[in-house]
Amino acid sequence: MIASAGRLTRIAHLSRSVRLPLLVGLCLAGILAAAALGILASTPRISPAGLWDVLRGGGTPLDRVLITELRLPRFVLGVLGGAMLALSGALLQDAMRNPLAGPELLGVTAGATIVVAAITILHLAVTFVLIPWLALAGGLLAGGLVIILMRRTDDPIRLVLVGAALTALLNAAVIVLMSYGTQSDIGVLFLFLVGSLANRTWIQVRLILPWALVGIPLALLTARALNVLQLGEDVARGLGLPVLRVRVLVLVLSAALVAAVVAVCGPISFVALLAPHLVRRALDTSDARVVLPCCALVGAALLTGADVLARLTFDPLELPVGIWTTLLGGPLLLLLLRRQLRASRGDA
Amino acid sequence: MSTSLSVRPRTRLHIGRMGMRLRADLPFAGRRFPLGLLLGGLVLAVLCVLHIATGSVDLSPGQVIAALAGHPEQPFHTIIVWDLRLPRTLIALVTGAMFGLAGAILQAIMRNPLAEPEMTGATSGAVLAAVLWLGQGPGRLAEPGTVLPLIALAGGVAASGLVYLLSFQRSSLPGRLILTGLLVSAVLRSGTSIVLLLHQEALGSILIWLIGSLNGRVWVHWDVLWPWALVALPLGLASARWANILQLGDASATGLGLRVPYARAALLFIAALLAASAVAIVGGIAFLGLIAPHIARRLVGADARRVFPMSVILGAALLLAADIAAQLLLRPTTLPVGAVLAALGAPFFLYLLRWRTP
Numbered sequence: 001m002i003a004s005a006g007r008l009t010r011i012a013h014l015s016r017s018v019r020l021p022l023l024v025g026l027c028l029a030g031i032l033a034a035a036a037l038g039i040l041a042s043t044p045r046i047s048p049a050g051l052w053d054v055l056r057g058g059g060t061p062l063d064r065v066l067i068t069e070l071r072l073p074r075f076v077l078g079v080l081g082g083a084m085l086a087l088s089g090a091l092l093q094d095a096m097r098n099p100l101a102g103p104e105l106l107g108v109t110a111g112a113t114i115v116v117a118a119i120t121i122l123h124l125a126v127t128f129v130l131i132p133w134l135a136l137a138g139g140l141l142a143g144g145l146v147i148i149l150m151r152r153t154d155d156p157i158r159l160v161l162v163g164a165a166l167t168a169l170l171n172a173a174v175i176v177l178m179s180y181g182t183q184s185d186i187g188v189l190f191l192f193l194v195g196s197l198a199n200r201t202w203i204q205v206r207l208i209l210p211w212a213l214v215g216i217p218l219a220l221l222t223a224r225a226l227n228v229l230q231l232g233e234d235v236a237r238g239l240g241l242p243v244l245r246v247r248v249l250v251l252v253l254s255a256a257l258v259a260a261v262v263a264v265c266g267p268i269s270f271v272a273l274l275a276p277h278l279v280r281r282a283l284d285t286s287d288a289r290v291v292l293p294c295c296a297l298v299g300a301a302l303l304t305g306a307d308v309l310a311r312l313t314f315d316p317l318e319l320p321v322g323i324w325t326t327l328l329g330g331p332l333l334l335l336l337l338r339r340q341l342r343a344s345r346g347d348a
Numbered sequence: 349m350s351t352s353l354s355v356r357p358r359t360r361l362h363i364g365r366m367g368m369r370l371r372a373d374l375p376f377a378g379r380r381f382p383l384g385l386l387l388g389g390l391v392l393a394v395l396c397v398l399h400i401a402t403g404s405v406d407l408s409p410g411q412v413i414a415a416l417a418g419h420p421e422q423p424f425h426t427i428i429v430w431d432l433r434l435p436r437t438l439i440a441l442v443t444g445a446m447f448g449l450a451g452a453i454l455q456a457i458m459r460n461p462l463a464e465p466e467m468t469g470a471t472s473g474a475v476l477a478a479v480l481w482l483g484q485g486p487g488r489l490a491e492p493g494t495v496l497p498l499i500a501l502a503g504g505v506a507a508s509g510l511v512y513l514l515s516f517q518r519s520s521l522p523g524r525l526i527l528t529g530l531l532v533s534a535v536l537r538s539g540t541s542i543v544l545l546l547h548q549e550a551l552g553s554i555l556i557w558l559i560g561s562l563n564g565r566v567w568v569h570w571d572v573l574w575p576w577a578l579v580a581l582p583l584g585l586a587s588a589r590w591a592n593i594l595q596l597g598d599a600s601a602t603g604l605g606l607r608v609p610y611a612r613a614a615l616l617f618i619a620a621l622l623a624a625s626a627v628a629i630v631g632g633i634a635f636l637g638l639i640a641p642h643i644a645r646r647l648v649g650a651d652a653r654r655v656f657p658m659s660v661i662l663g664a665a666l667l668l669a670a671d672i673a674a675q676l677l678l679r680p681t682t683l684p685v686g687a688v689l690a691a692l693g694a695p696f697f698l699y700l701l702r703w704r705t706p
Contacts, residue, residue, distance in 0.1 A: 100527075161701045168635070168693030175559050175687040176678075187551050194541050269534065319542060326538035330531045334514065337527055 020290065023282050027297040031079065034304035038078075039071045041308075043316040073202045078304040078321075080205070080212045081197070081261045082271055086299020087219045088254035089272030090279075090292055094226040095250040096159050099337070102273045103258035105163040106251065109267040110170035111142025112259060113193065116266075117174045120189045121181040132207050136263035142166060143255030147248060195268035195322025197307050204264045211260035215253060216296060222250055226288035268303065268322045270329025275299040277336045302329075381654055384647065388661035395668040396441065400433045402672050404680065435567045440671050440685075441664045442577045443626040444636065448663015449584045450622035451637025452644065452656050456591035457615045458526055461645075461700075464638040465623035467529035468616060472536040473507020474500040474627040475558055479540050482554060483547040497572045497628035504624025505617070507536060512616055525616075560633030560686030562671050569629050576625035584618050584656065591615060591652035633667070633686045635693040640666055642696070666692075 040046050046063050053059035054067050085103070092101040103109060115138030119126050126134065150162045178186055225246045228236045236243050258272070279294045280286050306324040313319065400416075401407045405428060411421050415429040447465060454463040465471050478500040508529075515528040540558075544551050590611045593601045601608050623637065644658035667685065670692065674683040 158701055161697045165694045165697035165701070168690060168697060172687050172691035172693070175690055176683060178559070179556060179684050179687065180681070183551065186555055187548050190541075190544065190551060190555065194538075194545070319545060323538045323541050323545075326534050330535035330538075334528060334531045338524070 019283050020294075023279070023294055024297060027294075027301040030301035030305055031297075034078070034301070034308045035075050037308045038075050038304065038311065039067055042071075042311040042318075069201060073205045074197050074200055074307070075304060076205050077200050077208065077264065078197055078307045079300040080208055081265050081268070082275075082299035082301070082303025083216060083296035084208075084212055084257040084261050084299070085268065085271040085303070086275030086295040087216060087292060088257040089274075089299075090276040090288070090295045091219055091222065091226070091250050091254040091257075092272070093276050094230055094288060095247050095254075097230070097232075098160065099277070100273070101160075102269075103254065103262075104167060104267070104269075105160055106255045106258065107142040107146040107163050107166040107170065108139040108255050108258045109262050110167040110174075112136070112139035112262040113267065114138060114142075114170045114174055114177075116192050117177045117189055120192070121177045121185045123185075129203060132204065132263040136207075136259050139259030139262055140255065142170065143252075143259060147251045147255065150251075191320060192266045194320040195266035195325075196320035197265055197303075197310075198318060198320065200264065208260050208264050211256060215257045215260070219253055219257065220292050220296075222246075222253065223288040223292050226250070226292075230286060230288070266320075266322060268325055270325045270333065271299055271302050271306075274325075274329045274333050274336075275302060277333060281336055381648060385657060385661070388658065388665070392441070392661060392665055392668070395665055395672075396437050399437045399440065399668045399672055400429055402675050403428070403433060432566070435570045436562050436565050436671075437668070438570055439565045439573060439629060440562055440667045442573060442581075443630045443633075444640075444664035444667025445581060445660040446577060446622040446626040446663070447633060447636040447667070448640035448644075448659040448661075449581060449656060450619040450626070451639075451663070452641035452652070452659035453584055453587065453591060453615050453619040453622075454637070455641050455645075456652050456655070457594050457612050457619075459595060459597075460526060461642060462638065463526060464635070465619065465627075466533055466632075466634070466637075467526055468620050468623065469507035469511040469529050469532045469536060470504040470620040470623040471627050471632045472533040472540070473510075474504035474624040475632050476507070476536045476540045476543070477503020478628065479543045479554060479558075483543045497576075497625065500628030501576070501621070501624045504627060505620050507532065508616060508620035508624075512613055525612075556684050557631045559684045560631035560689070561684035562630055562674075563682055563684065565630070573625065573629045576621070580618060580621045580625060581660070584622055585660070587615055587618055588652040588656045591656070595650065595652065631684075631686065633689055635689050635696065636663055636666060639689075639692060639696050642700075 040048065040051060044062075044066070046066060050059055050063045051067065054063050059067075088103055089101075092103065092105065093099055095101075096105070112135040115135045116131065118124065119131055119134065146163045146166050149166075150159045178189065181189065225241060228239055228241045229243070229246065231239075233243050261268070275295045275298045276291065279291050279298055283290060283294065285291065302325070303321065306328065307321045309328075310321040310324045311318045397409050397412050400412045401409055407415075407425065407428065411425055412429060414421055415425040416434075420426045420429070450465045450470070451463070454465060454468060455461055458467070478496055480503075481496060481499045511525070511529045511532050514532065515524045544554060590606065593604055593606045594608065594611060594615070596604070598608050601611070627633075640663035641655060641659040644655045644662050648654040648658050666689070670688040671685045674685040674688045677683060677688070
């Protein structure tokens with residue numbers, strides 16, 4: 001394990017000078033392209049000249065509203081949400097030393113879902129604006145419960161099972177609620193369950209922004225501790241790292257990141273799972289100091305890109321972005337992990 | 349991949365006193381397997397009667413047995429028991445058995461106690477095919493034709509074939525099979541979501557069907573189910589010998605003369621057949637194929653020749669019991685039975701947790 005990590009870092013040293021700028025450049029280009037397409041191309045179209053007018057403070061009223069009130073916040077949300085999801089995935093995978101760890105393991109998604117399901121189907125008298133906040137509270141509550149339950153353990157499988165148990169329970173409750181719902185309620189709930197960026201405005205961006213501003217830098221700061229954790233718990237402890245405390249901290253951080261995104265966009269799958277793998281493969285390193293910032297970039301590019309796809313494929317009809325992240329993410333992850341499985345054939 | 353808990357069959361040493369002790373440590377049903385089977389059968393019979401007795405009109409077990417025997421207390425008991433409740437009970441019995449056996453086969457060939465029918469793509473493939481067909485016209489869910497199960501079956505078998513092809517390389521690793529299955533299932537599920545979003549008018553009823561429900565299952569459904577069960581259940585039970593050899597690991601199995609990739613493909617196909625034909629009738633019931641073989645293994649040890657029949661019994665018993673609960677818990681509403689089984693997942697994971705912690 002340690003020997004192979006050492007070899008990986010050496011290979012990375014040789015080629016990082018090329019790979020890193022390439023990846024960063026590609027991601028930035030992708031995000032820019034997504035921004036341009038997202039703002040200009042979907043129905044109704046806006047010409048580049050129209051965008052230029054709006055940027056200079058003029059433009060037709062329709063273009064102005066479309067750009068500043070609908071498409072720009074949506075793009076910003078995609079960037080922030082993608083970065084947060086990808087970071088939380090990277091944190092979880094390193095902290096649990098499980099390449100398939102995703103945010104759903106923390107029960108955060110299920111916690112937010114049950115809140116939204118209850119509000120939608122029982123017709124609770126809640127203001128529209130308040131729903132994401134309540135979903136956030138539900139997600140954090142469930143995540144907190146799972147983290148408290150898994151606190152005193154080193155066993156990665158135990159970590160997985162606690163989250164799975166809570167998720168199973170909450171999902172069953174959602175199903176029970178669904179069997180009470182009317183057709184239209186279930187439709188609304190289903191749209192949330194798939195995960196979407198549609199019809200989000202600055203209100204949602206304002207909700208997510210503080211979490212992003214605090215969460216993303218904090219997540220980047222954990223890189224050194226994560227690097228030590230990757231060596232295994234015994235080695236980490238030998239190096240003087242308070243393993244359990246660090247792990248709880250990392251889990252709380254990633255639960256908070258995911259909860260904010262899920263509360264606003266619904267459970268968007270595969271971004272958190274895929275981005276870290278993409279980065280590790282592209283850079284040929286698992287050094288968290290490099291992986292984490294790149295993850296944020298890749299996540300943002302993935303989510304905004306998928307969102308553009310979601311809007312343009314069936315234009316003017318749009319599909320929830322969660323469908324596209326799964327349709328693209330599933331096969332991609334399979335490709336990425338095939339190599340890894342082949343390499344570690346013994347203990348797969 | 350640390351999500352996969354690899355289990356090796358526990359080897360038992362039959363040497364001297366130690367061997368005696370280990371043998372005595374085996375749970376009751378392991379030592380007296382035929383007796384265990386008999387007990388299981390009895391439990392099933394009782395559950396069947398109770399299941400028939402449950403419903404919007406309460407019947408006593410005595411009334412049920414009388415009506416079944418052809419001497420009903422009241423004439424309308426015959427209608428209730430024979431026309432309304434017996435098909436539901438039979439369908440629960442057989443699909444439960446099929447889910448249980450499919451799970452047992454998969455856990456054996458993947459050497460992973462967390463494997464379940466969902467992971468072969470069988471469930472999600474069947475669901476996608478069914479939803480595609482249902483989306484073609486309104487009201488197709490209402491008419492219980494013979495076409496839907498066939499389509500679901502084709503989808504399920506095709507999906508698990510895809511999973512197998514994708515995971516197949518020179519040697520087909522159990523770990524890769526699970527991973528491929530999970531990812532293919534996720535992709536298929538989002539395909540289902542697309543169809544559902546494009547046909548929102550049928551969304552509610554289809555979603556409930558996806559969760560798995562026995563509500564409104566009648567003789568027409570049974571007529572479609574039984575031929576598949578008649579083929580797939582014996583096939584699955586007969587494959588226990590291969591499963592036993594596969595559990596020893598690929599190297600040992602090859603050494604014993606088994607052509608591992610073919611055997612694994614055959615078992616996978618049988619499991620997919622079982623799961624897909626059950627899904628076609630009752631929808632994608634979660635956790636049943638996961639829990640039943642687990643309990644079976646705790647009861648009778650790791651020998652597939654015992655685990656498989658026990659899983660059949662336990663799967664059927666679990667589904668019957670869950671359906672009774674689904675009808676009674678929130679009366680007068682009848683829950684989809686999938687909800688009850690999904691809730692059972694939670695204690696199951698906690699149990700796994702306890703079992704793993706020293």
